[in-house]
Amino acid sequence: MPSEELKSGRSINLTPKESSECSMHSATMCPAFGSLRVTMRIEGLVPVLVGAVGCLYGLDFVSHFYASNKPIVSPSLTTRELVETDLTDKVIGIIKEVVEHENPQMIAVMSLCTPETSGLHLELLPRKLGRTEIIPMRVPAYGVPTHAEAKDVAISQIIKRVGENMAAEGKTSDGQLDGLAVIGEVFPTDPVQLGVAVSRMGVRLRTALPHKDISAYYDAPKAKVAAMLHPFYDRTVKELNSFGVQPLYSAPVGAEGTYSWLKNLGLLMQLPNPEIEAIADEEAQKVADELDQNRLDGVKIMIAGYEGSELLFARLMHEAGAKVCYVSTSIKEGPGTKDDAAWLRRRNIPLLFRKRHEDDLEALDEMAPDLVVGSSNIEAVAKRRGIPAVYYTNIVAGRPILLAAGVRPLVDQMKLILSQLNTYRNMRDFFADVDDDDHVREPLKVGI
Numbered sequence: 001m002p003s004e005e006l007k008s009g010r011s012i013n014l015t016p017k018e019s020s021e022c023s024m025h026s027a028t029m030c031p032a033f034g035s036l037r038v039t040m041r042i043e044g045l046v047p048v049l050v051g052a053v054g055c056l057y058g059l060d061f062v063s064h065f066y067a068s069n070k071p072i073v074s075p076s077l078t079t080r081e082l083v084e085t086d087l088t089d090k091v092i093g094i095i096k097e098v099v100e101h102e103n104p105q106m107i108a109v110m111s112l113c114t115p116e117t118s119g120l121h122l123e124l125l126p127r128k129l130g131r132t133e134i135i136p137m138r139v140p141a142y143g144v145p146t147h148a149e150a151k152d153v154a155i156s157q158i159i160k161r162v163g164e165n166m167a168a169e170g171k172t173s174d175g176q177l178d179g180l181a182v183i184g185e186v187f188p189t190d191p192v193q194l195g196v197a198v199s200r201m202g203v204r205l206r207t208a209l210p211h212k213d214i215s216a217y218y219d220a221p222k223a224k225v226a227a228m229l230h231p232f233y234d235r236t237v238k239e240l241n242s243f244g245v246q247p248l249y250s251a252p253v254g255a256e257g258t259y260s261w262l263k264n265l266g267l268l269m270q271l272p273n274p275e276i277e278a279i280a281d282e283e284a285q286k287v288a289d290e291l292d293q294n295r296l297d298g299v300k301i302m303i304a305g306y307e308g309s310e311l312l313f314a315r316l317m318h319e320a321g322a323k324v325c326y327v328s329t330s331i332k333e334g335p336g337t338k339d340d341a342a343w344l345r346r347r348n349i350p351l352l353f354r355k356r357h358e359d360d361l362e363a364l365d366e367m368a369p370d371l372v373v374g375s376s377n378i379e380a381v382a383k384r385r386g387i388p389a390v391y392y393t394n395i396v397a398g399r400p401i402l403l404a405a406g407v408r409p410l411v412d413q414m415k416l417i418l419s420q421l422n423t424y425r426n427m428r429d430f431f432a433d434v435d436d437d438d439h440v441r442e443p444l445k446v447g448i
């Protein structure tokens, strides 16, 4: 059983827990949010969500909290209606109404936990009405455990439809694949930086998914290589593979990551090795120069997120001199995580896939980090203890991370958070009269 020795002499169990051991403390939000987030940003696509009213309320709130600017269409289903209505007919009726009123290019029909168990047959939905493609997306939490993986469901289902339409029209790519497609939500300047770097190798950046234009989903299968910047897009890889597109895993993060990623891209693109070697070396040197100037030497950092990009961030932090004492993620281990996981394990950095909240709590107790970058539930616990802590998605995903331009913003941000240690401790002391269950034991004295 893999384990990691701690300073205290105890060890932390790094084996994913059996489901019977799971105490069901979710380390991800409702998974359907992932597919909703992708589809709500596509212009010309209407998202139809089929679920219980409570689920819809939460998903509607959180998607608009994240600045989505279009409404969700949904049959409002009470518990009684969910079991007594012919759900499939009801959903088909709604689709027809949407087509009649909006005539969109696509409708994505997302089925949540309850309808999936109470008789919704997505396979009976029409494939197309007029010009409107109807694309089913099954995202119940028991089938798609994280919202990251639900993004994969959304993107792969759209690309699958593109392939089916091409096959129906007798079109094939005829091996004329060219350029690079980038898959994975990253900071908006990252694909720009990437485009500049790969253009030095004569490689054209075709498109980046998820994208607001439906045309980008038609363009991605024409690429020779798809850079899977995030590791959970297994279904999308499978669909792109059916067109002959080769996946390239990991990302140009940190000096070593940049070198190996560019080299691997050159290999997949079948470019002349000496030239690629020289460009990979130069780009890696630029990252190394930035890392020389931006250090986190000796900072003990715990990284506990849920979408898989934690592995890349951990690599960068390690190269910046930090002591990465624990990395956990909610996604499963797979082809997309293989290289980064091996890199971290070679450096004896504890790494846990499909983690539970309790695993993170245990690590927080044992590791005593200087800084926690984690999901909202673990950063909240760390803050209560006066440990500088931030929410992974807002802080890391909200900044560039690729190539040389990805070093300084993240290192600076970590330094800024660490510089506020006293503020975190003052907050802990201020709320010290709130007990563990968040019940106030006595009125707070705020000096007014």
Ligand code: SF4
Binding pocket: 030, 031, 032, 051, 054, 055, 058, 112, 113, 114, 140, 141
């Ligand atoms: S019941 Fe399922 S669909 Fe509803 S909020 Fe929970 S995880 Fe999401």
